[in-house]
Amino acid sequence: MSANVCGTAPILAASLLRRVDAKLVELLRDLGPDEWDLPTLAPAWKVRDVAAHLLDTVLRKLSLVRDHCFVENPVIRSPQDVIDLVNRLNREGVTVYRRLSPPVLADMMESACLQSADFHESLDPFAHAVFNVSWAGESTSLNWFDTARELTERWHHQQQIRHAANRPGIMTPELYHPVLDCFVRGLPHAFCDIDALPGTAVQLEIAGDCGGTWLLKKHDSGWRFASSAEITPAARVIIPQEFAWRVFTKGIDRAEALAHSLLEGDHILGERIFHLTAIVG
Incomplete structure:
Protein backbone atom coordinates (compact mmCIF):
# COMPACT_ATOMS: atom_id res chain seq x y z
CA MET A 1 0.00 0.00 0.00
CA SER A 2 1.19 3.53 -0.74
CA ALA A 3 2.60 5.35 2.25
CA ASN A 4 0.97 8.61 1.09
CA VAL A 5 -2.61 9.03 2.20
CA CYS A 6 -4.91 12.03 1.86
CA GLY A 7 -7.69 13.39 4.01
CA THR A 8 -6.03 14.88 7.08
CA ALA A 9 -4.40 18.15 5.93
CA PRO A 10 -6.36 21.38 5.31
CA ILE A 11 -7.18 22.07 1.65
CA LEU A 12 -5.92 25.59 0.96
CA ALA A 13 -7.78 26.25 -2.27
CA ALA A 14 -8.49 30.00 -2.28
CA SER A 15 -6.02 30.80 -5.05
CA LEU A 16 -7.47 28.03 -7.23
CA LEU A 17 -10.91 29.66 -7.45
CA ARG A 18 -9.47 32.44 -9.60
CA ARG A 19 -7.93 29.92 -12.02
CA VAL A 20 -11.02 27.73 -12.29
CA ASP A 21 -13.34 30.68 -12.82
CA ALA A 22 -11.05 32.22 -15.44
CA LYS A 23 -11.36 28.98 -17.39
CA LEU A 24 -15.15 29.16 -16.93
CA VAL A 25 -15.40 32.65 -18.42
CA GLU A 26 -13.19 31.61 -21.32
CA LEU A 27 -15.41 28.56 -21.89
CA LEU A 28 -18.65 30.57 -21.84
CA ARG A 29 -17.31 33.09 -24.34
CA ASP A 30 -16.34 30.24 -26.67
CA LEU A 31 -19.68 28.40 -26.69
CA GLY A 32 -21.71 28.55 -29.89
CA PRO A 33 -25.40 29.61 -29.85
CA ASP A 34 -26.65 26.01 -30.13
CA GLU A 35 -24.39 24.78 -27.34
CA TRP A 36 -26.22 26.87 -24.73
CA ASP A 37 -29.25 24.60 -25.09
CA LEU A 38 -27.44 21.26 -24.82
CA PRO A 39 -28.63 18.93 -22.02
CA THR A 40 -26.23 18.33 -19.15
CA LEU A 41 -25.70 15.67 -16.49
CA ALA A 42 -27.73 17.84 -14.11
CA PRO A 43 -31.34 16.66 -14.45
CA ALA A 44 -33.59 19.20 -16.21
CA TRP A 45 -30.73 21.70 -16.66
CA LYS A 46 -29.34 22.76 -20.01
CA VAL A 47 -25.95 24.44 -20.38
CA ARG A 48 -27.55 27.88 -19.98
CA ASP A 49 -29.16 26.73 -16.71
CA VAL A 50 -25.86 25.51 -15.27
CA ALA A 51 -24.21 28.78 -16.28
CA ALA A 52 -27.09 30.70 -14.68
CA HIS A 53 -26.67 28.67 -11.50
CA LEU A 54 -22.95 29.47 -11.38
CA LEU A 55 -23.67 33.19 -11.73
CA ASP A 56 -26.43 33.10 -9.13
CA THR A 57 -24.39 31.26 -6.51
CA VAL A 58 -21.31 33.46 -6.78
CA LEU A 59 -23.44 36.62 -6.49
CA ARG A 60 -25.42 35.13 -3.63
CA LYS A 61 -22.26 34.17 -1.72
CA LEU A 62 -20.78 37.65 -2.10
CA SER A 63 -24.04 39.23 -0.95
CA LEU A 64 -24.51 36.99 2.07
CA VAL A 65 -20.97 36.44 3.32
CA ARG A 66 -18.95 39.44 2.15
CA ASP A 67 -21.71 42.07 2.36
CA HIS A 68 -23.78 40.53 5.20
CA CYS A 69 -26.99 41.08 3.23
CA PHE A 70 -29.69 38.74 4.57
CA VAL A 71 -33.07 39.56 3.05
CA GLU A 72 -34.75 36.57 4.67
CA ASN A 73 -34.13 34.55 7.81
CA PRO A 74 -35.41 31.04 7.18
CA VAL A 75 -35.98 28.73 10.12
CA ILE A 76 -33.76 25.65 9.86
CA ARG A 77 -34.81 22.74 12.05
CA SER A 78 -33.37 19.79 10.15
CA PRO A 79 -30.97 18.80 7.37
CA GLN A 80 -33.98 18.50 5.06
CA ASP A 81 -34.81 22.15 5.74
CA VAL A 82 -31.33 23.06 4.45
CA ILE A 83 -31.85 20.98 1.31
CA ASP A 84 -35.28 22.49 0.67
CA LEU A 85 -33.96 26.03 1.13
CA VAL A 86 -30.97 25.52 -1.17
CA ASN A 87 -33.12 23.87 -3.84
CA ARG A 88 -35.58 26.76 -3.73
CA LEU A 89 -32.86 29.41 -3.96
CA ASN A 90 -31.22 27.52 -6.82
CA ARG A 91 -34.50 27.32 -8.75
CA GLU A 92 -35.18 31.01 -8.25
CA GLY A 93 -31.69 32.01 -9.36
CA VAL A 94 -31.72 29.86 -12.47
CA HIS A 120 -11.85 34.22 -0.64
CA GLU A 121 -8.15 35.06 -0.83
CA SER A 122 -8.69 37.70 1.89
CA LEU A 123 -10.17 35.24 4.40
CA ASP A 124 -8.29 33.68 7.29
CA PRO A 125 -8.54 30.01 6.29
CA PHE A 126 -8.60 28.88 9.93
CA ALA A 127 -11.33 31.25 11.11
CA HIS A 128 -14.92 30.03 11.38
CA ALA A 129 -16.93 30.17 8.17
CA VAL A 130 -20.36 31.78 7.99
CA PHE A 131 -21.83 28.57 6.58
CA ASN A 132 -21.02 25.01 7.57
CA VAL A 133 -20.33 22.22 5.09
CA SER A 134 -23.57 20.35 5.72
CA TRP A 135 -22.90 17.35 3.48
CA ALA A 136 -19.84 16.58 5.61
CA GLY A 137 -22.00 16.57 8.73
CA GLU A 138 -20.35 19.65 10.24
CA SER A 139 -22.30 22.04 12.47
CA THR A 140 -19.49 24.60 12.12
CA SER A 141 -16.72 24.72 9.51
CA LEU A 142 -13.50 26.62 9.01
CA ASN A 143 -13.05 28.94 6.05
CA TRP A 144 -10.60 26.62 4.33
CA PHE A 145 -13.27 23.90 4.11
CA ASP A 146 -15.99 26.27 2.97
CA THR A 147 -13.66 27.70 0.29
CA ALA A 148 -12.70 24.19 -0.82
CA ARG A 149 -16.40 23.36 -1.01
CA GLU A 150 -16.83 26.47 -3.18
CA LEU A 151 -14.06 25.19 -5.46
CA THR A 152 -15.87 21.86 -5.87
CA GLU A 153 -19.04 23.70 -6.90
CA ARG A 154 -17.26 25.89 -9.43
CA TRP A 155 -15.23 22.98 -10.80
CA HIS A 156 -17.93 20.32 -11.14
CA HIS A 157 -20.58 22.57 -12.68
CA GLN A 158 -18.03 23.85 -15.19
CA GLN A 159 -17.17 20.23 -15.91
CA GLN A 160 -20.86 19.54 -16.56
CA ILE A 161 -20.82 22.22 -19.24
CA ARG A 162 -17.62 20.85 -20.75
CA HIS A 163 -19.06 17.33 -20.74
CA ALA A 164 -22.25 18.50 -22.47
CA ALA A 165 -20.41 20.53 -25.12
CA ASN A 166 -17.72 17.90 -25.64
CA ARG A 167 -15.01 20.37 -24.65
CA PRO A 168 -11.72 19.35 -23.01
CA GLY A 169 -12.04 19.03 -19.27
CA ILE A 170 -10.04 20.65 -16.49
CA MET A 171 -8.76 17.41 -14.98
CA THR A 172 -5.30 18.58 -13.98
CA PRO A 173 -3.61 17.57 -10.71
CA GLU A 174 -3.46 21.21 -9.58
CA LEU A 175 -7.20 21.83 -10.06
CA TYR A 176 -8.90 18.43 -9.84
CA HIS A 177 -7.07 16.75 -6.95
CA PRO A 178 -8.17 19.39 -4.38
CA VAL A 179 -11.75 18.94 -5.62
CA LEU A 180 -11.57 15.18 -5.09
CA ASP A 181 -9.92 15.63 -1.70
CA CYS A 182 -12.75 17.94 -0.63
CA PHE A 183 -15.47 15.60 -1.91
CA VAL A 184 -13.98 12.66 -0.02
CA ARG A 185 -13.98 14.63 3.27
CA GLY A 186 -17.67 13.76 3.42
CA LEU A 187 -16.96 10.03 3.91
CA PRO A 188 -16.82 10.04 7.75
CA HIS A 189 -20.35 11.45 7.78
CA ALA A 190 -21.49 9.03 5.07
CA PHE A 191 -20.25 6.17 7.27
CA CYS A 192 -21.69 7.52 10.54
CA ASP A 193 -24.39 4.84 10.74
CA ILE A 194 -22.10 1.98 9.67
CA ASP A 195 -21.15 -0.16 12.66
CA ALA A 196 -17.79 -1.90 12.72
CA LEU A 197 -15.15 -2.94 15.19
CA PRO A 198 -12.71 -0.20 16.23
CA GLY A 199 -9.68 -0.40 13.96
CA THR A 200 -11.67 -1.45 10.89
CA ALA A 201 -10.46 0.45 7.84
CA VAL A 202 -11.80 1.20 4.36
CA GLN A 203 -9.45 2.32 1.61
CA LEU A 204 -10.48 4.47 -1.33
CA GLU A 205 -8.19 4.97 -4.29
CA ILE A 206 -9.05 7.34 -7.10
CA ALA A 207 -6.96 6.14 -10.01
CA GLY A 208 -5.17 8.67 -12.22
CA ASP A 209 -2.63 11.42 -11.86
CA CYS A 210 -5.23 13.68 -10.19
CA GLY A 211 -6.33 11.06 -7.67
CA GLY A 212 -4.94 9.68 -4.46
CA THR A 213 -5.54 7.29 -1.58
CA TRP A 214 -7.77 7.87 1.45
CA LEU A 215 -7.96 5.53 4.44
CA LEU A 216 -11.01 5.71 6.67
CA LYS A 217 -10.69 4.10 10.11
CA LYS A 218 -13.33 3.26 12.73
CA HIS A 219 -12.75 4.64 16.22
CA ASP A 220 -14.92 4.43 19.32
CA SER A 221 -16.17 7.95 18.55
CA GLY A 222 -16.82 7.33 14.86
CA TRP A 223 -15.03 7.14 11.52
CA ARG A 224 -11.97 9.32 10.85
CA PHE A 225 -9.27 9.49 8.22
CA ALA A 226 -6.01 7.79 9.11
CA SER A 227 -2.75 9.67 8.62
CA SER A 228 -0.77 6.46 8.12
CA ALA A 229 -1.29 3.71 5.58
CA GLU A 230 0.05 0.98 7.85
CA ILE A 231 -3.39 -0.63 8.15
CA THR A 232 -4.85 -3.58 6.27
CA PRO A 233 -8.24 -2.41 5.00
CA ALA A 234 -11.37 -4.53 5.31
CA ALA A 235 -12.54 -3.09 2.00
CA ARG A 236 -10.70 -1.48 -0.90
CA VAL A 237 -12.36 0.56 -3.64
CA ILE A 238 -10.74 1.93 -6.79
CA ILE A 239 -12.63 4.52 -8.85
CA PRO A 240 -11.17 5.92 -12.11
CA GLN A 241 -10.73 9.68 -11.88
CA GLU A 242 -12.85 10.33 -14.96
CA PHE A 243 -15.88 8.97 -13.09
CA ALA A 244 -15.09 10.05 -9.52
CA TRP A 245 -16.48 13.59 -9.75
CA ARG A 246 -19.73 12.21 -11.14
CA VAL A 247 -20.01 9.62 -8.36
CA PHE A 248 -20.05 12.31 -5.67
CA THR A 249 -22.31 14.83 -7.47
CA LYS A 250 -25.22 12.65 -8.66
CA GLY A 251 -23.77 12.60 -12.16
CA ILE A 252 -23.83 8.84 -12.66
CA ASP A 253 -26.11 5.98 -11.69
CA ARG A 254 -24.75 4.05 -8.71
CA ALA A 255 -24.88 0.73 -10.55
CA GLU A 256 -22.95 2.20 -13.47
CA ALA A 257 -20.39 3.72 -11.12
CA LEU A 258 -19.86 0.33 -9.47
CA ALA A 259 -19.47 -1.29 -12.87
CA HIS A 260 -16.60 1.09 -13.71
CA SER A 261 -14.92 0.59 -10.33
CA LEU A 262 -13.11 -2.15 -8.45
CA LEU A 263 -14.37 -3.31 -5.05
CA GLU A 264 -12.44 -5.81 -2.96
CA GLY A 265 -13.17 -7.19 0.50
CA ASP A 266 -16.27 -6.30 2.52
CA HIS A 267 -18.85 -5.18 -0.05
CA ILE A 268 -21.14 -3.50 2.49
CA LEU A 269 -18.32 -1.25 3.62
CA GLY A 270 -17.03 -0.68 0.10
CA GLU A 271 -20.39 0.14 -1.43
CA ARG A 272 -21.08 2.81 1.19
CA ILE A 273 -18.49 5.00 -0.54
CA PHE A 274 -20.86 5.24 -3.51
CA HIS A 275 -23.56 6.71 -1.24
CA LEU A 276 -21.54 9.85 -0.60
CA THR A 277 -23.18 12.94 -2.11
CA ALA A 278 -20.90 15.96 -1.73
CA ILE A 279 -23.47 18.52 -2.81
CA VAL A 280 -26.61 19.91 -1.17
CA GLY A 281 -29.90 18.88 -2.74
Whole structure:
Protein backbone atom coordinates (compact mmCIF):
# COMPACT_ATOMS: atom_id res chain seq x y z
CA MET A 1 0.00 0.00 0.00
CA SER A 2 1.19 3.53 -0.74
CA ALA A 3 2.60 5.35 2.25
CA ASN A 4 0.97 8.61 1.09
CA VAL A 5 -2.61 9.03 2.20
CA CYS A 6 -4.91 12.03 1.86
CA GLY A 7 -7.69 13.39 4.01
CA THR A 8 -6.03 14.88 7.08
CA ALA A 9 -4.40 18.15 5.93
CA PRO A 10 -6.36 21.38 5.31
CA ILE A 11 -7.18 22.07 1.65
CA LEU A 12 -5.92 25.59 0.96
CA ALA A 13 -7.78 26.25 -2.27
CA ALA A 14 -8.49 30.00 -2.28
CA SER A 15 -6.02 30.80 -5.05
CA LEU A 16 -7.47 28.03 -7.23
CA LEU A 17 -10.91 29.66 -7.45
CA ARG A 18 -9.47 32.44 -9.60
CA ARG A 19 -7.93 29.92 -12.02
CA VAL A 20 -11.02 27.73 -12.29
CA ASP A 21 -13.34 30.68 -12.82
CA ALA A 22 -11.05 32.22 -15.44
CA LYS A 23 -11.36 28.98 -17.39
CA LEU A 24 -15.15 29.16 -16.93
CA VAL A 25 -15.40 32.65 -18.42
CA GLU A 26 -13.19 31.61 -21.32
CA LEU A 27 -15.41 28.56 -21.89
CA LEU A 28 -18.65 30.57 -21.84
CA ARG A 29 -17.31 33.09 -24.34
CA ASP A 30 -16.34 30.24 -26.67
CA LEU A 31 -19.68 28.40 -26.69
CA GLY A 32 -21.71 28.55 -29.89
CA PRO A 33 -25.40 29.61 -29.85
CA ASP A 34 -26.65 26.01 -30.13
CA GLU A 35 -24.39 24.78 -27.34
CA TRP A 36 -26.22 26.87 -24.73
CA ASP A 37 -29.25 24.60 -25.09
CA LEU A 38 -27.44 21.26 -24.82
CA PRO A 39 -28.63 18.93 -22.02
CA THR A 40 -26.23 18.33 -19.15
CA LEU A 41 -25.70 15.67 -16.49
CA ALA A 42 -27.73 17.84 -14.11
CA PRO A 43 -31.34 16.66 -14.45
CA ALA A 44 -33.59 19.20 -16.21
CA TRP A 45 -30.73 21.70 -16.66
CA LYS A 46 -29.34 22.76 -20.01
CA VAL A 47 -25.95 24.44 -20.38
CA ARG A 48 -27.55 27.88 -19.98
CA ASP A 49 -29.16 26.73 -16.71
CA VAL A 50 -25.86 25.51 -15.27
CA ALA A 51 -24.21 28.78 -16.28
CA ALA A 52 -27.09 30.70 -14.68
CA HIS A 53 -26.67 28.67 -11.50
CA LEU A 54 -22.95 29.47 -11.38
CA LEU A 55 -23.67 33.19 -11.73
CA ASP A 56 -26.43 33.10 -9.13
CA THR A 57 -24.39 31.26 -6.51
CA VAL A 58 -21.31 33.46 -6.78
CA LEU A 59 -23.44 36.62 -6.49
CA ARG A 60 -25.42 35.13 -3.63
CA LYS A 61 -22.26 34.17 -1.72
CA LEU A 62 -20.78 37.65 -2.10
CA SER A 63 -24.04 39.23 -0.95
CA LEU A 64 -24.51 36.99 2.07
CA VAL A 65 -20.97 36.44 3.32
CA ARG A 66 -18.95 39.44 2.15
CA ASP A 67 -21.71 42.07 2.36
CA HIS A 68 -23.78 40.53 5.20
CA CYS A 69 -26.99 41.08 3.23
CA PHE A 70 -29.69 38.74 4.57
CA VAL A 71 -33.07 39.56 3.05
CA GLU A 72 -34.75 36.57 4.67
CA ASN A 73 -34.13 34.55 7.81
CA PRO A 74 -35.41 31.04 7.18
CA VAL A 75 -35.98 28.73 10.12
CA ILE A 76 -33.76 25.65 9.86
CA ARG A 77 -34.81 22.74 12.05
CA SER A 78 -33.37 19.79 10.15
CA PRO A 79 -30.97 18.80 7.37
CA GLN A 80 -33.98 18.50 5.06
CA ASP A 81 -34.81 22.15 5.74
CA VAL A 82 -31.33 23.06 4.45
CA ILE A 83 -31.85 20.98 1.31
CA ASP A 84 -35.28 22.49 0.67
CA LEU A 85 -33.96 26.03 1.13
CA VAL A 86 -30.97 25.52 -1.17
CA ASN A 87 -33.12 23.87 -3.84
CA ARG A 88 -35.58 26.76 -3.73
CA LEU A 89 -32.86 29.41 -3.96
CA ASN A 90 -31.22 27.52 -6.82
CA ARG A 91 -34.50 27.32 -8.75
CA GLU A 92 -35.18 31.01 -8.25
CA GLY A 93 -31.69 32.01 -9.36
CA VAL A 94 -31.72 29.86 -12.47
CA THR A 95 -35.16 31.18 -13.43
CA VAL A 96 -33.80 34.73 -13.45
CA TYR A 97 -30.31 34.38 -14.90
CA ARG A 98 -31.06 31.83 -17.63
CA ARG A 99 -32.83 34.69 -19.44
CA LEU A 100 -29.59 36.61 -19.93
CA SER A 101 -27.86 36.62 -23.29
CA PRO A 102 -24.56 34.73 -23.41
CA PRO A 103 -22.46 37.93 -23.72
CA VAL A 104 -24.26 39.59 -20.80
CA LEU A 105 -23.99 36.49 -18.64
CA ALA A 106 -20.28 36.03 -19.42
CA ASP A 107 -19.52 39.67 -18.62
CA MET A 108 -21.41 39.48 -15.33
CA MET A 109 -19.70 36.18 -14.51
CA GLU A 110 -16.25 37.64 -15.08
CA SER A 111 -16.90 40.59 -12.79
CA ALA A 112 -18.49 38.48 -10.06
CA CYS A 113 -15.76 35.83 -10.18
CA LEU A 114 -12.97 38.39 -9.82
CA GLN A 115 -14.71 39.79 -6.74
CA SER A 116 -15.21 36.28 -5.39
CA ALA A 117 -11.54 35.39 -5.85
CA ASP A 118 -10.44 38.56 -4.07
CA PHE A 119 -12.81 37.85 -1.21
CA HIS A 120 -11.85 34.22 -0.64
CA GLU A 121 -8.15 35.06 -0.83
CA SER A 122 -8.69 37.70 1.89
CA LEU A 123 -10.17 35.24 4.40
CA ASP A 124 -8.29 33.68 7.29
CA PRO A 125 -8.54 30.01 6.29
CA PHE A 126 -8.60 28.88 9.93
CA ALA A 127 -11.33 31.25 11.11
CA HIS A 128 -14.92 30.03 11.38
CA ALA A 129 -16.93 30.17 8.17
CA VAL A 130 -20.36 31.78 7.99
CA PHE A 131 -21.83 28.57 6.58
CA ASN A 132 -21.02 25.01 7.57
CA VAL A 133 -20.33 22.22 5.09
CA SER A 134 -23.57 20.35 5.72
CA TRP A 135 -22.90 17.35 3.48
CA ALA A 136 -19.84 16.58 5.61
CA GLY A 137 -22.00 16.57 8.73
CA GLU A 138 -20.35 19.65 10.24
CA SER A 139 -22.30 22.04 12.47
CA THR A 140 -19.49 24.60 12.12
CA SER A 141 -16.72 24.72 9.51
CA LEU A 142 -13.50 26.62 9.01
CA ASN A 143 -13.05 28.94 6.05
CA TRP A 144 -10.60 26.62 4.33
CA PHE A 145 -13.27 23.90 4.11
CA ASP A 146 -15.99 26.27 2.97
CA THR A 147 -13.66 27.70 0.29
CA ALA A 148 -12.70 24.19 -0.82
CA ARG A 149 -16.40 23.36 -1.01
CA GLU A 150 -16.83 26.47 -3.18
CA LEU A 151 -14.06 25.19 -5.46
CA THR A 152 -15.87 21.86 -5.87
CA GLU A 153 -19.04 23.70 -6.90
CA ARG A 154 -17.26 25.89 -9.43
CA TRP A 155 -15.23 22.98 -10.80
CA HIS A 156 -17.93 20.32 -11.14
CA HIS A 157 -20.58 22.57 -12.68
CA GLN A 158 -18.03 23.85 -15.19
CA GLN A 159 -17.17 20.23 -15.91
CA GLN A 160 -20.86 19.54 -16.56
CA ILE A 161 -20.82 22.22 -19.24
CA ARG A 162 -17.62 20.85 -20.75
CA HIS A 163 -19.06 17.33 -20.74
CA ALA A 164 -22.25 18.50 -22.47
CA ALA A 165 -20.41 20.53 -25.12
CA ASN A 166 -17.72 17.90 -25.64
CA ARG A 167 -15.01 20.37 -24.65
CA PRO A 168 -11.72 19.35 -23.01
CA GLY A 169 -12.04 19.03 -19.27
CA ILE A 170 -10.04 20.65 -16.49
CA MET A 171 -8.76 17.41 -14.98
CA THR A 172 -5.30 18.58 -13.98
CA PRO A 173 -3.61 17.57 -10.71
CA GLU A 174 -3.46 21.21 -9.58
CA LEU A 175 -7.20 21.83 -10.06
CA TYR A 176 -8.90 18.43 -9.84
CA HIS A 177 -7.07 16.75 -6.95
CA PRO A 178 -8.17 19.39 -4.38
CA VAL A 179 -11.75 18.94 -5.62
CA LEU A 180 -11.57 15.18 -5.09
CA ASP A 181 -9.92 15.63 -1.70
CA CYS A 182 -12.75 17.94 -0.63
CA PHE A 183 -15.47 15.60 -1.91
CA VAL A 184 -13.98 12.66 -0.02
CA ARG A 185 -13.98 14.63 3.27
CA GLY A 186 -17.67 13.76 3.42
CA LEU A 187 -16.96 10.03 3.91
CA PRO A 188 -16.82 10.04 7.75
CA HIS A 189 -20.35 11.45 7.78
CA ALA A 190 -21.49 9.03 5.07
CA PHE A 191 -20.25 6.17 7.27
CA CYS A 192 -21.69 7.52 10.54
CA ASP A 193 -24.39 4.84 10.74
CA ILE A 194 -22.10 1.98 9.67
CA ASP A 195 -21.15 -0.16 12.66
CA ALA A 196 -17.79 -1.90 12.72
CA LEU A 197 -15.15 -2.94 15.19
CA PRO A 198 -12.71 -0.20 16.23
CA GLY A 199 -9.68 -0.40 13.96
CA THR A 200 -11.67 -1.45 10.89
CA ALA A 201 -10.46 0.45 7.84
CA VAL A 202 -11.80 1.20 4.36
CA GLN A 203 -9.45 2.32 1.61
CA LEU A 204 -10.48 4.47 -1.33
CA GLU A 205 -8.19 4.97 -4.29
CA ILE A 206 -9.05 7.34 -7.10
CA ALA A 207 -6.96 6.14 -10.01
CA GLY A 208 -5.17 8.67 -12.22
CA ASP A 209 -2.63 11.42 -11.86
CA CYS A 210 -5.23 13.68 -10.19
CA GLY A 211 -6.33 11.06 -7.67
CA GLY A 212 -4.94 9.68 -4.46
CA THR A 213 -5.54 7.29 -1.58
CA TRP A 214 -7.77 7.87 1.45
CA LEU A 215 -7.96 5.53 4.44
CA LEU A 216 -11.01 5.71 6.67
CA LYS A 217 -10.69 4.10 10.11
CA LYS A 218 -13.33 3.26 12.73
CA HIS A 219 -12.75 4.64 16.22
CA ASP A 220 -14.92 4.43 19.32
CA SER A 221 -16.17 7.95 18.55
CA GLY A 222 -16.82 7.33 14.86
CA TRP A 223 -15.03 7.14 11.52
CA ARG A 224 -11.97 9.32 10.85
CA PHE A 225 -9.27 9.49 8.22
CA ALA A 226 -6.01 7.79 9.11
CA SER A 227 -2.75 9.67 8.62
CA SER A 228 -0.77 6.46 8.12
CA ALA A 229 -1.29 3.71 5.58
CA GLU A 230 0.05 0.98 7.85
CA ILE A 231 -3.39 -0.63 8.15
CA THR A 232 -4.85 -3.58 6.27
CA PRO A 233 -8.24 -2.41 5.00
CA ALA A 234 -11.37 -4.53 5.31
CA ALA A 235 -12.54 -3.09 2.00
CA ARG A 236 -10.70 -1.48 -0.90
CA VAL A 237 -12.36 0.56 -3.64
CA ILE A 238 -10.74 1.93 -6.79
CA ILE A 239 -12.63 4.52 -8.85
CA PRO A 240 -11.17 5.92 -12.11
CA GLN A 241 -10.73 9.68 -11.88
CA GLU A 242 -12.85 10.33 -14.96
CA PHE A 243 -15.88 8.97 -13.09
CA ALA A 244 -15.09 10.05 -9.52
CA TRP A 245 -16.48 13.59 -9.75
CA ARG A 246 -19.73 12.21 -11.14
CA VAL A 247 -20.01 9.62 -8.36
CA PHE A 248 -20.05 12.31 -5.67
CA THR A 249 -22.31 14.83 -7.47
CA LYS A 250 -25.22 12.65 -8.66
CA GLY A 251 -23.77 12.60 -12.16
CA ILE A 252 -23.83 8.84 -12.66
CA ASP A 253 -26.11 5.98 -11.69
CA ARG A 254 -24.75 4.05 -8.71
CA ALA A 255 -24.88 0.73 -10.55
CA GLU A 256 -22.95 2.20 -13.47
CA ALA A 257 -20.39 3.72 -11.12
CA LEU A 258 -19.86 0.33 -9.47
CA ALA A 259 -19.47 -1.29 -12.87
CA HIS A 260 -16.60 1.09 -13.71
CA SER A 261 -14.92 0.59 -10.33
CA LEU A 262 -13.11 -2.15 -8.45
CA LEU A 263 -14.37 -3.31 -5.05
CA GLU A 264 -12.44 -5.81 -2.96
CA GLY A 265 -13.17 -7.19 0.50
CA ASP A 266 -16.27 -6.30 2.52
CA HIS A 267 -18.85 -5.18 -0.05
CA ILE A 268 -21.14 -3.50 2.49
CA LEU A 269 -18.32 -1.25 3.62
CA GLY A 270 -17.03 -0.68 0.10
CA GLU A 271 -20.39 0.14 -1.43
CA ARG A 272 -21.08 2.81 1.19
CA ILE A 273 -18.49 5.00 -0.54
CA PHE A 274 -20.86 5.24 -3.51
CA HIS A 275 -23.56 6.71 -1.24
CA LEU A 276 -21.54 9.85 -0.60
CA THR A 277 -23.18 12.94 -2.11
CA ALA A 278 -20.90 15.96 -1.73
CA ILE A 279 -23.47 18.52 -2.81
CA VAL A 280 -26.61 19.91 -1.17
CA GLY A 281 -29.90 18.88 -2.74
